[in-house]
Amino acid sequence: MSYTLKGRVESRLAAALPVLVLAFVLHRWWAIELVALMLAIGLALDLVYDRLLAYQPGWLALPLGLFELGLVYTAMRALDLMAPLRWALVLYGVAWLSGQVFAHALFPRFRLEYAEAGGELGRAGGVAAVAVVAAALAGVGAAYSVRPPTVHLHGTVQGPLVIRHAQTLVGGIVNGGIVIRADHVTLRDVTVHGGENGIDIEDSHHVMLENVHVVGSELDGIHVRRASVMIDGCTVSSPAGPWVQGIDISFSMDKEMSMVERCTIVGVREGIVTHMSMVDVEHNRVGETSLRGITMGEMSMGSIRDNDVLGAHGVGIICLDHSECSIEDNTIAGTKVDKTDPQRSGVAIQAHFFAKAQLEGNTVVASPGGIEALDNSTITHR
């Protein structure tokens, strides 16, 4: 089809109607912001396409779609737009697909001369295009105006700090721990000293911890119950006792999937542990744990990928008790023998008690127990 610039713009905007409706139905600000971002990038590219493409064959929609997806993803990361990747891909897919359906089927039926008019939609199409822009701008404006407040902490604050409303907390040092009891809470660049649990999250959705540091907690560094959390770039160290765990995410099976990535956890009893939860554990470094490096236990499901587990005492990574674990591309080195328990003889990866573990591409170094499956559990190598 040979689009005019006006035709490209009108067609793109009017075809965005379904994804805009979906974004409003999702009732998440990031969804509306993402659609607005897609439209902004698309409209900017239309200026370029108009100069480069006098005629656009149908097959070109696929490579152009992938190119635009790359740009949208890059912009999303650069602008710190907090859209879950899977939903972002779904929204983009819906937008692309509806663009094709509208251009090839609906617009030609709606306007008989659609193709010969270079994609221009006439009066009704122009109104629809303006309506889409207005709705997207209104959505972004509303998202901006009602976004959670950002609180900047300076210096040291005596805790425990209890958060009961959506907000973004940035910077500072909190003594005595942080308790989160609200949805849509973000902690960024915060250091927590002491506390029973360093950061305690319960019954909360969409909690994000970015670049947080937990030092000297008494039970868990980060304690998550019946909640969904994304932890990106944390440290947990200097536990206050021998029973401290690094990150414990439990009883969250009915919540959205959680994620722990790019964390460094040292010297605790268990580095990262899950019970009855869906969690992805990726790109972490766990060292010198006294019980296990990473535990996915009690009917948990998820992946343990690209982690370094160094110097664990007894067991490096374990998939435990009816859990289903995908364990890929991890490095487990220097796992030490626990002489008090024959099942903890420096095992790098262990499946235990009806657990199912799928392994691929792991590197095991100086871990005398190697890889083993116990008590009706299975290990499958891909």
Place this chain on the structure above:
Amino acid sequence: MPSETVRCAIVGSGLAALATYATLRRGGVRPEEIAVYGTHEDPTEVWRTRAAAIRQQRMRSESDGHVAAAAFPGLAVREAARALTLAPLVASVANRYHPRVEDFLQHAESVRAESGWEQSFRRERIERITPVDDGFAVDGATFRHVLVATGHPGLAQPPEYNGAVHAYEPHDYASKVAVVGAGMAAATEWLNALAAGSEVVSIRRREPLRRALNVPREFFSKRGLATFHATSDERRAATLRELSTPSYPPGAAWDEPIAAAVADGRFSVAERASADAQVICATGFRKGWREDPLLRDLVETNDLATHGRWIELAPDSTVPALTDTMRTLSLAGVAAQWSFPAADTIAGAKYAAHGFLRHVCPTR
């Protein structure tokens, strides 16, 4: 005889007329508001006879090349649904889908059946269209809006081969065949005669052009047409002359049989046909408004603006001197090339139909 409620007339009853009729019906115009004047009740008859004469199997047009009002669903979608395969759709997005003639004709027949064409058809050859107050007198009745789609004015026959069979007339192939011409019909005849076991001599004055479509794609939409419409009359006529140069599509389906025949000594090129060869004139149609008695009368009676063999038209295929807010005279088919270079294609017929509909139903 048409009643006073009739407001549109289509003069001509071929594919362009059917495309216009379907468009008007889609636009909400009722069958009793339209009169179709022609000599063939079946709008595919003339075209089908010519396609059968050259044994054409596939259309040169693509999925959108059908006479229904809306482009979607096109013929590729219909074939995919019928055969339960994605192959036609994949071919279509790669611009490699050309519907079978049989499918095109079946679809045209279904469009005719669903449109109410029979209610509007009047078997009548119209020899004069006379402008009157607020309309045009046609066959004793007055119509506010008239579209003329009389098609090609006749087959072109080079004088030196007068009496030879034309490619678009029914014929068989002798053992030696001389095909005059270098366009799509000529190329089709080369392959037909070779397939029939004949030796083929191509009689041509120039090397054939290879173009996927009759006209480059940009001339099918506003993007290219805006430039075409803005250019001077001289330049526009030059463009049309250039575009009327005979051509046929590139591709192995054309090249390989000819290459094999050349290797076997069964295909050659010459300037004149030898006496022992059966001559087939694949030389297309007579060109220009002077060749069509109805158009010639319109031009001469109303002193319409012309440029060479073309009647000068507005961008929407209407005749400016005879079109205003109260009445419309449109041309469709080859006579409308001044507004749409590919006017003699299905896309061209629809282009004229869309312009006509905008005048008939100006609030659309």
